[in-house]
C-alpha cells in the first residue's frame with residue numbers, strides 16, 4: 001500500500017483505506033487452485049477474472065479483503081450495518097463522549113411522488129436547515145447538561161439525533177463488497193449512503209482494476225431480465 | 231404454538247413470539263442423525279441435550295429457530311443488529327412516517343466510576359427527564375415541520391433522537407440466540423438491552439425447557455477460568 | 461405440515477421434508493413490517509412477493525425456513541456443504557459403522573469435449589459399472605477387515621470411496637435455498653446434485669407456491685445481460 | 691511477509707501461509723476505534739489484547755485475516771469445511787485429473803473403548819497398511835480405466851477413497867481461526883486434523899504472538915466450569 005488513501009464524503013465524513021489483502025492476482029491465484037494452472041499474462045488474468053464474474057464464480061473474489069475507516073452519520077450507518085458479512089468496530093457512545101458533529105446537507109430533497117421510499121428534486125426552503133440546526137443545538141446542549149449532572153454516557157446519548165457522525169472500521173471481502181456496492185450505488189439507495197458507496201468504489205476500482213472492470217460489465221451495469229421479458 | 235406471546239419491555243416496547251421451528255426434541259433428533267439412534271425417553275433427551283451443551287456441540291441447537299416481533303428504541307436496536315447471524319426486517323423510515331414514541335426511563339443511572347463503559351446507581355434529578363422530553367418535542371416538531379415542507383421522509387428523520395422507538399422482525403437459531411443472551415444478559419450489557427434479553431429468555435425458557443436448563447448450567451451461569459486461574 | 465414428504469433420489473438416496481417455518485404469508489408478513497401495512501388478499505400477496513423477488517429484496521425470504529433429511533453420496537455432499545449459510549448435522553463415521561450402500565449410476569456420462577468441468581452423452585460400456593462394483597466390494601471388504609482388527613472407525617473409513625452414501629439434516633432459509641437451487645439446478649452443476657436440487661425444488665414449490673413462481677420468473681429462468689449485451 | 695512459510699503435515703500434506711492482513715497491532719488499532727485512543731507501547735498493546743480475549747471482545751480479532759494453501763486427505767477436508775466462516779477454493783475433480791496421492795498413516799490407532807467417537811493406542815498389525823494400499827491401487831486403477839473409457843472425470847472420481855489428497859486455499863479471520871483451533875486442537879478431534887491444526891497454530895503463533903498468548907491463556911488452556919462445578 002502506498003500510504004493511506006482518504007476520500008471526503010458529505011460535509012464532515014470520510015472513507016479511508018486502512019489495509020488490503022490481495023489484489024487482482026490473488027483472485028486469479030485462488031481460481032487457479034481449482035483449475036490447477038500456473039500464473040499467466042495480465043491479459044489472460046483479465047479474461048479469467050471476467051469469466052469468473054460473468055459466471056458468478058464468486059469464491060475467488062472472497063480471497064481479496066479490504067479494510068476501511070469510515071466516518072458517517074448514524075442514519076447511514078444503520079443502513080450500512082445491515083450487511084452482515086463484514087467485520088465492524090465502531091466507536092462506543094458508552095465509553096466516550098460523542099463529538100458535536102452533525103451532517104448538514106447542502107440541499108434538502110423532496111419526497112418522491114411515485115416511489116414511497118425515495119426522494120427527488122431539491123427543496124428550496126431556507127428554514128429547513130435552520131430547523132435541523134436548532135434540533136442539533138438543543139440536543140447536544142441537553143446531552144452536555146445530562147453528562148454534567150452525572151448521567152451515564154450510555155443514557156445521555158439517547159437525546160442525540162440520527163444525523164450525528166460516528167466512526168468505524170469496516171472489513172469486507174471483495175465479493176460481498178461488490179454486493180454492497182451493487183445495492184448501495186443503485187438509485188433506490190438513499191443519496192447519502194450512495195456517496196459513501198461511490199468513495200469506496202473509487203478506491204476499489206484503483207486497487208483491483210480488473211475485478212472492477214468485470215464487476216462493472218457484468219453486475220453493476222448489466223440488467224436482469226425476467227423470463228417473460230426474454 | 232398456543233397463540234402469540236407478548237411481553238412488554240421498557241415503557242412502550244415489547245417482545246412478541248411470532249413463530250418457532252422445532253423444540254427440545256428437534257435438537258435431540260438432529261443430534262441422533264450424527265449418532266444414529268432413535269427417539270428416547272424425556273430423561274435421556276435431557277441428558278443428551280445437557281451433554282451437547284456441555285461439550286459445545288452447537289450444531290444441533292441451530293436446528294431450532296425462533297422469530298420475534300420487537301419494538302425497541304433505536305439505541306438498543308443499534309446494539310442488537312451487531313449480531314449478524316440473524317435475519318431482520320425493520321420498519322422503514324424512508325417509507326413510513328415514524329410515530330412520536332420515545333423511550334423515557336423511569337430513572338436515570340449515573341456514569342460508573344471504575345468501568346468507563348457502564349452505569350451505576352440511580353441519579354436523583356428531576357430535571358433530567360424534563361431535558362429529555364424537551365428534546366423529544368423539539369425534534370418531533372421539527373420532523374413534522376420538515377415533512378410539511380415536503381422534505382423527503384428519509385431526510386426529515388435525521389432530526390429524530392436515538393430514543394425513538396422502532397419495530398422489527400428478528401429470526402434467529404437457538405445456538406446464536408443463546409450466544410446473544412449470554413452477551414446481552416451479562417451485567418456489562420447496557421441495562422435497556424438487558425431488559426429485552428430477559429423477555430426473550432423468558433419465552434425461550436418456556437419453549438425449550440431442556441435446552442434452557444443446559445444453557446443456564448453450562449454457559450450462562452458457568453465461568454471460564456484462564457490457564458493461570460486453574 | 462401434513463406428515464413427512466419423501467422423494468427418492470438416485471438409486472438409494474432421498475430428500476425428506478422434516479420441518480418448515482412459515483410459508484408465503486410469512487414473507488408478506490415480514491415485508492409488511494417494513495412497509496407498515498396489514499394483511500391483504502392472496503392476489504396482493506402474490507404481487508408483493510413478485511415485487512420483492514424482482515427487486516431482490518431478499519430479507520423477507522430469509523424469514524421462511526426449511527429442514528430436510530437427505531441421503532446422498534459423499535461426492536454430492538462435498539459440493540452441497542460448500543453452501544455455508546445452512547445448518548447441518550451429518551452421521552458420524554467416527555461414531556457409527558457406515559453401511560454398505562453405494563451410488564451406482566444407471567448410465568455413465570462421457571467427458572464433455574468443450575467444457576472441461578462437465579459431462580455429456582451416455583457412455584455405452586458394460587465394464588464401467590463392473591469396475592465400480594469391484595472397487596466398492598474391495599473397499600468395503602477392507603473396511604470390515606480393518607474394523608475387525610480393531611482399527612478405529614475414524615481410520616478404517618479412509619478406504620471407502622466417494623460414492624458411499626451418507627445422511628444429514630439440512631436447515632436452510634428460503635433466500636439461500638433459492639440461491640442453492642439457482643446454482644445447483646443449472647446445467648453446469650453435476651447431474652447427480654441436480655437430481656437432489658430437483659427434489660428439493662419439488663417440495664419447496666408445493667410449500668411456498670407464490671415465492672416459487674416469483675423465483676422461477678425472476679431468477680431461475682431469467683437471464684442476466686452484461687452491459688455490452690444490453 | 692518474509693516469504694512463504696510451509697509446514698509439512700502427515701505423509702504428503704502441508705500447510706503454507708499465502709497471505710496475511712494485519713498483525714497484533716491491527717487488533718489494537720481496531721479496538722481503539724471503539725475506545726477512541728491512539729497507539730501505545732507494546733506492553734500496553736499486550737495488556738489490551740489480553741483484556742479483549744479475556745472478556746470475549748471478539749470483533750477486533752476479526753480484523754486480522756490469514757490465507758493458507760493446504761494439502762490434506764479428503765476425510766480431513768470434510769471435517770475442515772464444516773467451518774462455515776472461511777472462504778475456500780478447492781481443486782476441482784470435475785476439471786482436473788486427480789493425482790495418485792493417498793494418506794498412509796505411520797501407525798493405525800485402535801477404536802477407543804469408552805468414547806465411541808475416538809481412537810486410542812497404536813495397533814500393531816502389519817496387514818492393515820497392506821489392506822489400505824490394496825484398496826488405493828485398485829481404486830486408482832479403476833479411476834484410470836474409467837477415464838480411458840471416456841467416462842467424465844466427475845463420475846470416474848467416485849471410486850476414489852477418502853484418504854486421497856486434495857488441495858485448497860483457505861482464508862479465515864483470526865477470531866474464527868482461533869475457534870477452529872480450539873475445536874480442532876482438542877483431544878476429541880481426530881488425530882489427523884489435529885496435525886493440521888498444529889501446523890496452523892505454529893504459523894499463527896509466530897505471526898500474532900500477543901494474540902496467541904492471550905488465546906492460549908484464556909481459551910485454549912483455560913476451562914469452563916458449569917454452575918454446579920463452581
Ligand SMILES: Cc1cc2nc3c(=O)[nH]c(=O)nc-3n(C[C@H](O)[C@H](O)[C@H](O)COP(=O)(O)OP(=O)(O)OC[C@H]3O[C@@H](n4cnc5c(N)ncnc54)[C@H](O)[C@@H]3O)c2cc1C
Nearest residue numbers: 084085086089090092312313314315413418419724749775
Ligand atoms: C458489553 C458489550 C460491549 C460492546 N462494545 C462494543 C464497542 O465498543 N464497539 C463495537 O464496535 N462493538 C461493541 N460490541 C459489539 C460486539 O463487538 C459484537 O459486534 C456483538 O456483540 C455481536 O457479537 P458476535 O459477533 O459474537 O455475534 P454474531 O454477529 O451473531 O456472530 C456470532 C458468531 O458468528 C460468526 N460470524 C458471524 N458473522 C460473521 C462475519 N461477518 N465474519 C466473521 N464471523 C462471523 C463469528 O464466529 C461470531 O462470533 C459490544 C458488545 C457487548 C456485548
Ligand SMILES: Cc1cc2nc3c(=O)[nH]c(=O)nc-3n(C[C@H](O)[C@H](O)[C@H](O)COP(=O)(O)OP(=O)(O)OC[C@H]3O[C@@H](n4cnc5c(N)ncnc54)[C@H](O)[C@@H]3O)c2cc1C
Nearest residue numbers: 082083084085183188189314315316319320322494519545
Ligand atoms: C434500497 C434498499 C431498501 C431497503 N429497505 C429496507 C427496509 O425497508 N426494511 C429492512 O428491514 N431492510 C431494508 N433494506 C435492507 C436489506 O433488507 C438488507 O438487509 C441489506 O441490503 C443487506 O443485504 P444482504 O442481506 O444481501 O447483505 P449481507 O448481510 O452482507 O448478506 C449477503 C448474503 O450473505 C448471506 N447471509 C449473510 N448473513 C446471513 C444470515 N444471517 N442469514 C442468512 N443469510 C445470510 C445471504 O445470502 C446474503 O444475501 C433495504 C436495502 C436497500 C438496498
Ligand SMILES: Cc1cc2nc3c(=O)[nH]c(=O)nc-3n(C[C@H](O)[C@H](O)[C@H](O)COP(=O)(O)OP(=O)(O)OC[C@H]3O[C@@H](n4cnc5c(N)ncnc54)[C@H](O)[C@@H]3O)c2cc1C
Nearest residue numbers: 264289315544545546549550552772773774775873878879
Ligand atoms: C470433535 C468434533 C466432533 C464432531 N462431530 C460431528 C458429528 O458427529 N456430526 C456433525 O454433523 N458434525 C460434527 N462436528 C462438526 C460440528 O458440528 C461443527 O459443524 C463444526 O465443528 C464447525 O463448528 P462451528 O459451527 O462452530 O464453526 P463455523 O461454521 O466456522 O461457525 C462459527 C460460528 O459462526 C456462526 N455461524 C456460522 N455459519 C452459520 C450459519 N450458517 N448459521 C448459523 N450460525 C452460523 C455460529 O455462531 C458458529 O458458532 C464435530 C466437530 C468436532 C470438533
Ligand SMILES: Cc1cc2nc3c(=O)[nH]c(=O)nc-3n(C[C@H](O)[C@H](O)[C@H](O)COP(=O)(O)OP(=O)(O)OC[C@H]3O[C@@H](n4cnc5c(N)ncnc54)[C@H](O)[C@@H]3O)c2cc1C
Nearest residue numbers: 034059085542543544545643648649774775776779780782
Ligand atoms: C457449477 C459449479 C462449479 C464449482 N466449481 C468449484 C471449484 O472448482 N472449486 C471450488 O472451490 N468451488 C467450486 N464451486 C463451489 C462454489 O465456489 C461455492 O463455494 C458454492 O457454490 C457455494 O456458493 P455460495 O458461496 O454462493 O453459497 P453460500 O456459502 O451459501 O453463501 C451464500 C452467500 O452468503 C455469503 N457468505 C456466506 N458465507 C460466507 C463467508 N464465510 N464469507 C463471506 N461470505 C459468505 C456470500 O455473500 C455468499 O454469496 C462450484 C460451484 C458450482 C455451482
